[in-house]
Amino acid sequence: MSETMNALNQKQTRSKSISTLKRLRRYPTTLIGFITVFLFLIIALFGPLLAPYAYTAQNLPNKLQPPSEEHIFGTDQFGRDVYSRILVGSRDVLSVAGSGTALAVFFGLLLGLFSGYRGGLFDELIMRAMDVILSIPPLLLAMVILFSLGPSRVNVIIVVGFLYIPMVARVVRSVVLDLKTRQFIEAARLRGENSLYLLYKEILPNILPHLAVEASMRFSYSIFLVASLGFLGLGVQPPSPDWGLMVGEARTWFHQARWVLFFPAGAIALLVVGVGFMSDGLRRMLLPGGVSDA
Amino acid sequence: MPKKVLDARNVTVTYRTEKGLLDTVRKVSLQICSGEIYGLVGESGSGKSTLARAIVRYLPENGFLKNGEIYLGDSDLLTLSKSEMRRVWGGRVTMVHQDPNAAVNPSVMIGEQIAEVARTHLKMSRQEAKDKALEMLTKVRMADPEAVARRYAHQLSGGMLQRVLIAIAMTTNPELLIMDEPTTALDVTTEAVILDLIGDLMREYDTAVLYITHNLGVVARVCNRVGVLYAGEMMEEGSIGQVFKNKLHPYTRGLLGCVPRVDVNKKDISLKAIPGYIPRPDQLPPGCVFAPRCELAEGACREARPPLAEIESGHLTACRRYKALRSYGDVVADTRDAHEELEYGELVLEARNVKKYFPVAGSLPFLSKVRKQEVKAVDDITVRMRHSFTMGIVGESGCGKTTFARCIMGLEEATAGEIELEGELLPYSVAKRPPETLRKMQMVFQNPDASLNPQHPAGEAVARPLKLLRRMDKKALQDRVRELFEAVNLPEDYIYRLPHELSGGEKQRVAIARAFAADPTLMICDEPISSLDVSVQASLMNLLVDLQESKGTSYLFISHDLAAVRHLSDWIAVVYLGRLWEIGSAEDVFVPPYHPYTEALLSALPIPDPDVRQESIRLKGSVPSAMNIPSGCRFHTRCPRKIGAICENEEPPWQNTGYYHQLCCHIPADELLVLQGYGLLKKGERGAGK
Secondary structure, eight states: OHHHHHHHHHHHHHTHHHHHHHHHHHOHHHHHHHHHHHHHHHHHHHHHHHOSSOTTOOOGGGTTOOSOSSOTTOBOTTOOBHHHHHHHHHHHHHHHHHHHHHHHHHHHHHHHHHHHHHOHHHHHHHHHHHHHHHHSOHHHHHHHHHHHHOSOHHHHHHHHHHHHHHHHHHHHHHHHHHHHTSHHHHHHHHTTOOHHHIIIIIIHHHHHHHHHHHHHHHHHHHHHHHHHHHHTTOSSOTTSOOHHHHHHHHGGGTTTOHHHHHHHHHHHHHHHHHHHHHHHHHHHHHSTTSSTTO | OOOEEEEEEEEEEEEEETTEEEEEEEEEEEEEETTOEEEEEOOTTSSHHHHHHHHTTOOOTTEEEEEEEEEETTEEGGGOOHHHHHHHBTTTEEEEOSOHHHHSOTTSOHHHHHHHHHHHHHOOOHHHHHHHHHHHHHHTTOSSHHHHHTOOGGGSOHHHHHHHHHHHHHTTOOSEEEEESTTTTSOHHHHHHHHHHHHHHHHHHOOEEEEEESOHHHHHHHOSEEEEEETTEEEEEEEHHHHHHSOOSHHHHHHHHHSOOSSOOTTTEEOOOOOSOOOOTTSOOSSOTTGGGOSSOOHHHHHSOOOOEEEETTEEEOOTTHHHHHHTOOOOSEEOOOOOOOOOOOEEEEEEEEEEEEEEOOSSGGGOOSOOEEEEEEEEEEEEEETTOEEEEEOOTTSSHHHHHHHHHTSSOOSEEEEEETTEEOOSSGGGSOHHHHHHEEEEOSOTTTSSOTTSOHHHHHHHHHHHHHOOOHHHHHHHHHHHHHHTTOOGGGGGOOGGGSOHHHHHHHHHHHHHHTOOSEEEEESTTTTSOHHHHHHHHHHHHHHHHHHOOEEEEEOSOHHHHHHHOSEEEEEETTEEEEEEEHHHHTSSSOOHHHHHHHHHSOOSOTTOOOOOOOOOSOOOOTTSOOSSSTTTTTOTTOOSHHHHHSOOOEEEEETTEEEEOSSOHHHHHHHHTTOSSOGGGTTTTO
């Protein structure tokens, strides 16, 4: 059986672009994930244009109104339109979580690449340092750092990046360790290639698929972390319409106006699940044979 | 009259794929009687395993049986329900897989795994099942069955595990046993022991066996009848004698012609490779499926599919032109032009007393008080190679062949010894060697899938060494890459292909082109063909021979396949536990007197000719650990010709048995000659295949 399936697999890879689309259709969750993330990106780009009200526009007489025709998600404690605030807030979530992820991916890639490639004491030192960071509960560590640096958009980005560097570095290092023993690397050593070529031309291109999957996973965790920090009041400061912050503020009025809490929380959940589905799908497409349909 | 156990008629298996429905096996009929071993051979992708699974209705979810009838004894398997089938699987029909490691549960004791089968299918009590397990382990000739029963999978060698699987499969005394390449992953010596065991057990149990393999030598040794499958259709079927003696299908003839023979080498014949590739199930030719690769094909062959016709009693062929095939003669290989013996060329490589010890580091080594241990992978090997010369290195896996090659290339830093290339002493590490040295030595690796960077086009792999070691400009580079692709028989547009768009054989051709790019004087081939199909192996061996003739490169050819080594090599070195035991010209090493280890390797080699009678000299157990090398002669623990205490205490001396031949044994060469008689092949028989 395996032989035939190999023959079939070979055929599949021959027309990779076609089958990628077809495979997408076979996994509806993946498609849903991609569409969700795409919609959120659109919202982030054009949010302020789509929003019916300014996110800061207060309307105190109409505070804590349930969803209606004028305010489809209702209004908050200052009578601000929740729908508009969520649309505008998507920018904060995506940009802060995105930049944090980018930071983590960049430094994690560098560290993992060199650590795995060099090996020896250098590798040992770096990896133990990563273990130290990983051994502290992330939210606790984030809170400690933000307490000392002071809450701000930039600091949240730095914290997210810092917290996720070890995870990215570990994944990259393990892939490098595997690649390093492959025979094409040995063949390159036999023709006298220098380390730079080995790292950037032979190893790096083979890491990218793994990195893409890891980055998308980190992104979904970042959204979570950013929202949590916002909820605790350590993230983006009011009056910014950060989703986590909105949930945190709405807590007080939960008994009178549940929708004020429900909608931003729902937006966070939807985005996290969407990114999760997308990262699952990326794994299926970029690293076939790795996990689910092996 | 033996009873018909399996009767499968007109089986067609279909897979649901993205390209629609594909018939991977078409209208194949198969009958196996009790006590019969039926060999199913064919290249990869021919549908052997699919057919076997379809017969017992064990197909993956996207596969189903489109047509056909299958009877096991009196029961019609197609009418049975899922739960009834579950009683058939593991009870009336059992299976032994290729990879023993994957088939045994690593966290359950061996004895318990056998007992479990006995409890489920034979409804035995705990104690009975336990006894049954011991009985089965004894049956498969496991030394000390009680101890083995209490062990876990990782404590057993591959050969022992395969015996455990056979024990599990035979526990229920099944009517049909399916073996899917059961010895492919094993060493020749272990394979021979397992094949003997299978032969004996089947005689005792009267089970019908469907034996799937790609190795014709194995078929000739154990099977009674054989079916040749190609692209999902039966090409030829008959008894071993009929099929091997009186081949009625050009594909069978082609397969046999691809196998190198131990009695002749590259100077006498070149192998007859089958051109082209097996068609994919969605691109089948309209006529005979083999017609595109067949030299006998004529117009009618390409138009309609020829039916399977019975020519003699029990001998069927799907070839319309089998009569023409007979008159075509039984040329299994091309005779090459006789060419002069190569002169004694210049010395290319001299490796003296090379040693490689690996330290065994536990965790936190500085805390433990245990004496530092070493794995002596290579322990004092000396070889000399001359210009345009092939040195073959043979030995079981784990004997240090590959480590030795890697030390020479500098991929592993040797612990001691001198490596000289054209009289120049080389540093141990590849990083310290000058570009000119790197240019002169190149390597072809074993695994074609890992030897090319999946992200680089094939052309780039070949271009890099030119750029780096030859400093060619862009124009010259492109011409040279094109030239190299032509030299390894790959079409020009393959230059832009990525490795995943190439087959295993094509990848290995690119790897050979890459190794040849910088015009090396020495090339190390580390099992370059062992993972490929026979027909691909043959064409690659021919390619290596041709390239050597035109370029004068010397090869160090490492393989566990004695026939391939014999075919390609001028000189052969036999390695066991990190040391040489016999070295000499290829003709001399394979005739007595030989070292008892060489003798065992040779007698284990499956030869695709049912008439060859080999002495059955079998080695016990597996290669001892290189951490605790036996004292005296390292081979004494397994040597079938051990003479006594001297073997255990003293290192054997080297003996010259001829100008071109030396071996290292306590038994005097004359005595070995008497003991071994004429051996596998008489000297006078050499070249008889011409």
